[in-house]
Amino acid sequence: MADLTGKVALITGASRGQGAAEARLFVERGARVVVADVLDDDAATLVADLGTDRALAVHLDVSDPDQWAAALASAQRAFGQVDVLVNNAGIYFQAPIEETPVDRYRRLIEVNQVGVFLGMQTLAPYMAEIGGGSIVNIVSVSSFAPLDLTAAYASTKSALLALSKAAVGELGPHGIRVNMIHPGGVATEMGAPGGVVPTAYDEAPLRRIGQPREIATVAAFLASDDSSYCSGAEILVDGGWTVGTRNPWRDA
Ligand SMILES: NC(=O)c1ccc[n+]([C@@H]2O[C@H](COP(=O)([O-])OP(=O)(O)OC[C@H]3O[C@@H](n4cnc5c(N)ncnc54)[C@H](O)[C@@H]3O)[C@@H](O)[C@H]2O)c1
Structure with a gap:
């Protein structure tokens, strides 16, 4: 079980879905978390539940550079450091x-x-200044196996895959690991809108859709020192x- 004692993680899109599951699990495993999202009310509710000594809500639209600078400053003020970044926000x-x-396509590019x-x-x-860190990018199986009707979304995830891989060599010498998770279908507002799970999952190898916590446990591993020699890993x-x-x- 990945131990995150002493870590501080900034998780984008953490108000709900997979990001919220990551925030919850990271706190359970000993981390303090910055819940960064555009859904301020949901972020506040989650932080109240996790405890304000363990979690901080920050308004962050990931497409805005000024809001990123402000989010980092708030995290440093509250917790003194940030050594894990989970880039989870997506549309x-x-x-x-x-x-x-x-x-619509341009907004997908801006966010994802x-x-x-x-x-x-x-x-x-x-x-780099504090001696290293772990970046976990939530990509998607769409980045390499896109479904039809998803040209706009899938192409942003493909670009994210290349972006993540390019960062591996660049940031490695600074002690920063960059790893990728490729979720398949996950039961969130994105993957099962309104709680409706498409019947196609009945035919999938495991015969079901995934749960947000099943992504969070992998993110916790990549955030933790258990994955200290992993950089450039893509976990399906x-x-x-x-x-x-x-x-x-x-x-037949
Ligand atoms: N659910 C799936 O089936 C699935 C499959 C593969 C990949 N993914 C990826 O997983 C990640 C998490 O998705 P999810 O399933 O939890 O979806 P979700 O819609 O439940 O959650 C996405 C979160 O991102 C936030 N967000 C949206 N735009 C933002 C912005 N501009 N700035 C900051 N936050 C913003 C939303 O407010 C929300 O809290 C996404 O990157 C998504 O592309 C999801």
């Missing part, structure tokens, strides 16, 4: 290419791709979805 959109408004770039640009120099957390293709001849 989703699906539609045929010809029905995808370009402004530029947002992570800004996070690393803001935190990396600071982490998709219940076998992208590998376990059903043999079409099985029941």
Whole structure:
């Protein structure tokens, strides 16, 4: 079990879904967390639950460089350090290419791709100064196995994959590890809107959708010193979805 005692983690998009599960688990494992999100009320509720000595809510739109600088300053004021960054915030959109408004696509790029770039640009120099850190980027199986109707979303995740890999060599000499998680379907507002789980998961190798805590446990491992020699790792957390293709001849 990954021990996070003494760590301070800034988690983006932590008000709900996977980010909230990561915040909860990280606190259980001994960390203090910065719950950074645009959903201020949800962030405040979560922080009240986790305890204000262990958690801090910060308003952060990841696409805004000034808000990143302010978030780091708030985290330092509250907890004295930040040694883990989980770039989890993301938005989703699906539609045929010809029905995808370009402004919608541009916002996906701003949040899913530029947002992570800004996070690393803001935190990396600071982490280098304190002797290192761990960056965990929540990418997606969409980055390498995109579903149809997801051209806009999947292409931002593909860019995020390249961005994460480019950072590995650049930040490694400063003691900063950069690792990636590729979730498959996860039961959050994004993966199962309104709590509705598509029946296609009944055919998946594990026959179910994933739960947010099942991503959080992997994020905790990558944040912890248990993964001290991991940088550039890509961990598939998709219940076998992208590998376990059903043999079409099985029941033929
Ligand atoms: N749920 C899935 O099936 C799935 C699969 C693969 C990858 N992912 C990725 O996992 C991550 C977490 O998604 P989730 O499933 O928890 O979805 P979610 O919609 O439940 O949570 C996303 C969080 O990001 C926040 N957010 C959105 N825009 C933001 C911005 N500009 N600045 C800061 N925060 C912002 C939202 O307010 C929300 O709290 C995302 O990066 C997503 O792309 C999800």
